[in-house]
Amino acid sequence: MSLPIVPFSEPPYLAGLPSPYYKSTHLKWQKACRDFIQKNLLENALEWDTAELLPEHVFETFAKAGMLIPSLPAPLPVEWLKRLGIRELPGGLKVEEFDYIHTMIYCDEMARSGLAGPSGSLTTGISFGVPPILKYGNKQLQERFLPELLTGGKRTCIAITEPGAGSDVANISTTATKTPDGKFYIINGTKKWITNGIWADYSSMAVRTGSPGPGGLSMVVVPLKGYPGVSMRRLKVGGQVSAGTTFIELDDVKVPVENLIGQEGMGMKYIMTNFNHERLTIAIGATRQARVALSAAMEYVLKREAFGKTLVEQPVVRHRLAKCGAMLESQWAWVEQFVYQMTQLPKETADIELGGLTAMVKAQSGIVLDECARCAMLLFGGNGYTKSGQGELIERIYREAPGVRIPGGSEDVMLDLGVRQLVKNFKNKTKAMEGPKGSSKL
Known part of the structure; x- marks a missing residue:
């Protein structure tokens, strides 16, 4: 006979109460998530967060098991995943069956340490940095970046916020100016509070390609780690200390125009x-x-x-x-x-x-x-x-x-x-x- 659960410790559907939302596939997924995440993250989450860094093998373990994929928006990019040999997630969940309730269960289980840093250090990049390429990137852009990003071979981040433009996205000042031959963007500016940035090979970055205001914004895939003109340093913040909050400086960073996500001015x-x-x-x-x-x-x-x-x-x-x-x-x-x-x-x-x-x-x-x-x-x-x-x-x-x-x-x-x-x-x-x-x- 199982022990009674502490009040407020579980959502009602896990406390034995009926719910209209969860099908058998969701309940099976919840068990698979809890088993995997408890073993590979939660048991050491507080210790790693105190050290302000997760060991590299944790990301590799999650990537190898396909347990970074559920942080993407539902429905998942089924065609891409199958091309990469990913047909099922842990627990036997077929990628084409994955819906937003599965997303919710995954996010809920990842946060069971009570801390945002350990899970955020693993998932923030793929969760927010990959979707713009999936949704708006043309075929060549997707072919160049998605195979490594979806399998965890390379890491990415979303780079929007700047020292002078946080929630006021329309006033982003980082510029991307085309070279005279029209083949490259030259990017100059700074990005601040970029989660996962310090470990990221690439970023989906908001830049100004046109006039002031929202109509002048675009998104570009900008290489980060070790790339000429890019310098990064970690920021000490009050919480989420293990998630790799980063300050990025961009000094004449040369990026091919083929790295544009979608269309100019649609950023x-x-x-x-x-x-x-x-x-x-x-x-x-x-x-x-x-x-x-x-x-x-x-x-x-x-x-x-x-x-x-x-x-x-x-x-x-x-x-x-x-x-x-x-x-x-x-x-x-x-x-x-x-x-x-x-x-x-x-x-x-x-x-x-x-x-x-x-x-x-x-x-x-x-x-x-x-x-x-x-x-x-x-x-x-x-x-x-x-x-x-x-x-x-x-x-x-x-x-x-x-x-x-x-x-x-x-x-x-x-x-x-x-x-x-x-x-x-x-x-x-x-x-x-x-x-x-x-x-x-x-």
């Missing part, structure tokens, strides 16, 4: 649609981090005694747990509903209908994580404020909360964007219902 569109996958996966992972923090607090107050009784017997403690538990489970229900909608809507419709909501679910996940981490730290007391011992993980998760509320689109910008997009959709639908204007004469 803003490519960047914004790519953000949807990024923000949704951040929301999934952050919700699990909140779950890890809150369930650890629950486990602690069940055994910790003060004033002659366990902490959970104190009404004020139960009140804190209840408020955060309600936020956590509401957030997870929204994530599940959101991901289910992704499996039912055509991609083009989902980008329009769910684009603004994606920004909001990402913002809310950071708010929930902050509340749950704060609750856990307060209930752990001095132990939660100590960088070692039984509260070490809680102290670390608390420092990671800003890493959800700021990167991937800062919280205030996301909330505003969400409402603006909903209003835009409403106005467009209202306008479409109106008949042709004009007067009719009797």
Whole structure:
């Protein structure tokens, strides 16, 4: 007979409660994910994050097993994967059966350490750097880069943010100017807070090929590691310390024009649609981090005694747990509903209908994580404020909360964007219902 699970420690579908979303293929995938990720990542995640670096063999193990592939948007690039000999993922899941619920399960399991750094050091590059090439790159570009990137032979990253342009993507200033013969771009500028950049052979980079504003932006595959004119250094950040946050300087970097992703001037569109996958996966992972923090607090107050009784017997403690538990489970229900909608809507419709909501679910996940981490730290007391011992993980998760509320689109910008997009959709639908204007004469 299995032991009862600690309250808030698992999503309802794993706590024995019924759910309309999960088919047998999803449940089988969850077991395969948990077995593989527990053995190859989670057992040492806190130790590696403390050292601020994962051993190289961890990436190689994940790549060899095909366990980097699930970080891509669903549906997977089936034709490419089969060409590369990848027909199934661990647990026997056929690549053509993979949907966004499988993505959600994978992201949730990868975050079970409670830390974003260990999983992010493995998946951020392929998850956000490869999709622009898959979606918008022409055949020659895909043939040159995808075989090595999809199999983990080479690493990539997404390089958008700059010292002077974070959430304000339209004001990116890194320039890509064509040589007189039109054969190369000469790239100059800086990129900052680029996750995985320090290990990346390539980047899908936002550059300015035209006039100021969004219409002048393009995306280019720019070589990084060891490439002439590129210098990189790791940045020390408050959380996600093992994910390789990087500052990149580009000094007359010469790149073939064939490295252009899609068309010149379409970069803003490519960047914004790519953000949807990024923000949704951040929301999934952050919700699990909140779950890890809150369930650890629950486990602690069940055994910790003060004033002659366990902490959970104190009404004020139960009140804190209840408020955060309600936020956590509401957030997870929204994530599940959101991901289910992704499996039912055509991609083009989902980008329009769910684009603004994606920004909001990402913002809310950071708010929930902050509340749950704060609750856990307060209930752990001095132990939660100590960088070692039984509260070490809680102290670390608390420092990671800003890493959800700021990167991937800062919280205030996301909330505003969400409402603006909903209003835009409403106005467009209202306008479409109106008949042709004009007067009719009797």
